[in-house]
Amino acid sequence: MIYIFLLFLVILTLFLRFFKGVEVKTILTLYLLGLIIFLFSFTVAEMPPFGSPDNPAFNEVPQRYLEAGVAETGAVNIVSSVIIDYRAFDTLGEATVLFVAIAAVIATLKSH
Amino acid sequence: MRITSRLVTPFIQVYGIYVILHGHLSPGGGFSGGAIFGASLILIALSFNLEAGVKQISHQTASILESGGVLGFLLTGLVAIIFGGNYLANQAAGFPIGQAGELFSAGAILIITVFVGIKVASTIVTLFYNIIEGEK
Amino acid sequence: MTELLNVLLLLFLVVCAIGVAYIRDLLSAVILFSSFGLIMAIIWQQLSAPDVAMVEAALGTGVATLLMIAAISKTRRAE
Numbered sequence: 440m441i442y443i444f445l446l447f448l449v450i451l452t453l454f455l456r457f458f459k460g461v462e463v464k465t466i467l468t469l470y471l472l473g474l475i476i477f478l479f480s481f482t483v484a485e486m487p488p489f490g491s492p493d494n495p496a497f498n499e500v501p502q503r504y505l506e507a508g509v510a511e512t513g514a515v516n517i518v519s520s521v522i523i524d525y526r527a528f529d530t531l532g533e534a535t536v537l538f539v540a541i542a543a544v545i546a547t548l549k550s551h
Numbered sequence: 552m553r554i555t556s557r558l559v560t561p562f563i564q565v566y567g568i569y570v571i572l573h574g575h576l577s578p579g580g581g582f583s584g585g586a587i588f589g590a591s592l593i594l595i596a597l598s599f600n601l602e603a604g605v606k607q608i609s610h611q612t613a614s615i616l617e618s619g620g621v622l623g624f625l626l627t628g629l630v631a632i633i634f635g636g637n638y639l640a641n642q643a644a645g646f647p648i649g650q651a652g653e654l655f656s657a658g659a660i661l662i663i664t665v666f667v668g669i670k671v672a673s674t675i676v677t678l679f680y681n682i683i684e685g686e687k
Numbered sequence: 688m689t690e691l692l693n694v695l696l697l698l699f700l701v702v703c704a705i706g707v708a709y710i711r712d713l714l715s716a717v718i719l720f721s722s723f724g725l726i727m728a729i730i731w732q733q734l735s736a737p738d739v740a741m742v743e744a745a746l747g748t749g750v751a752t753l754l755m756i757a758a759i760s761k762t763r764r765a766e
Contacts, residue, residue, distance in 0.1 A: 442694070449701065489734065514575035514660050518738055522580070523660045523667075530663070531624055534670060538621050541674050545614075548681045570741070578737040586745035593753060675750055682757045 446480050556598035563591035571668035574660070581664040585671025592676050601683060610680065613673045620670025627662050693733055700726050713764055717755045724748035 450473050487494035504521055514520040522530050570577075571584030595607055608616075703723040710716045724747030731740035 449698075453705075512575075512660060516575050516577060516580075518578070519575045519580050519660060519664070523574075523663050527628070527659075527663065530667065531628070534621055534624055534667060537670065537674050538617070541617065541677055544678055544681055548684075579741055580738060583738055583741040583745060586742060586750065590745055590749045593750065597753070678754065679750075679757070682754060682761070 442480065442484060446476065450476060552598050556594050560591050560594060563594070564588060567591060567668075567672070571664060572661075574664040574668075581667025582671055584664075585668040586675060588668065589672040589675030592672070593679050596679065596683075601680070605680070608673075608676060610677070613677045613680070616669050616673040617677060620666045620673065623666035624663055624670075627659055627666065631659065689733070693730070696726055696730055696733070700730065711765070713759050714756070717752055717759065720755070721748050721752040724751065 504517060504525065508517050508520045509515060512520040512524045514524070567584045567588030569584075570579035570587060571581060574580035574584065592607055595603060596605070700723065703719055703726065707716050707719045707723065710719065724743055727747065728740045728744040731737075731743055
């Protein structure tokens with residue numbers, strides 16, 4: 440809740456800074472934006488705490504990685520074993536994205 | 552500036568290579584190490600001039616290394632198929648796993664990490680050279 | 688203590704982001720963006736993701752800033 444309060448303070452100061460001589464439409468827009476930000480931060484505050492063992496992302500998949508990862512891949516770094524062994528196809532996609540990006544840059548800049 | 556960068560560059564490069572090679576042991580990996588190595592090459596081109604940077608790694612070498620990185624990644628996956636596993640399989644395709652925790656362990660992970668590192672470093676360098684040279 | 692540090696870092700992050708959006712001088716905006724990346728790297732480290740922090744510090748702070756400054760030197764500085 441303290442985070443929400445701090446965020447609301449920041450928004451309020453910003454709001455008061457722009458309050459001098461503005462239209463009604465702008466004020467309504469700012470109200471709407473403040474409401475949306477408040478709802479979003481309320482949702483964030485309702486999320487499970489960082490690193491808690493009962494949040495929804497900690498299901499059987501990371502448990503399997505943590506228990507059998509070293510024996511199956513031989514890598515001590517579990518992050519590396521996930522991104523290069525279990526999800527290697529994803530990393531291949533990333534490398535392809537880099538390759539296509541640099542090909543596009545060369546094609547646009549070298550043609551002149 | 553030149554003296555400092557001349558002093559600092561070898562340490563940055565050694566750190567980049569360390570991050571790439573120890574990708575399966577400590578935090579880091581191909582992307583981070585390649586970024587550090589490419590940043591050191593950019594530092595040379597910034598502190599001296601563009602010719603000194605191009606002398607370190609020319610355009611042709613950079614593009615060959617870049618294509619070679621992706622091709623090496625793909626071929627490592629194909630080797631796994633040849634030895635009878637799924638695409639990009641590691642242990643199932645018979646890559647030597649070795650003792651966990653040593654430098655030359657983890658089979659295909661080390662190979663792919665090195666290829667990704669080469670690719671990212673040459674990508675950064677090529678991007679920088681192309682934008683700097685660009686159209687005048 | 689760590690909580691306070693995190694709150695301070697996040698507040699500074701928000702200030703940096705708003706500053707990048709509001710500032711008119713493009714070079715200053717790029718410098719602010721690089722400080723945004725640096726704070727983001729420290730926050731990744733606080734969230735115990737050191738590899739992401741490394742990538743952010745090298746790419747987001749160093750190389751992206753360099754590329755944007757190169758692009759500014761090819762074009763105009765004012766918005």
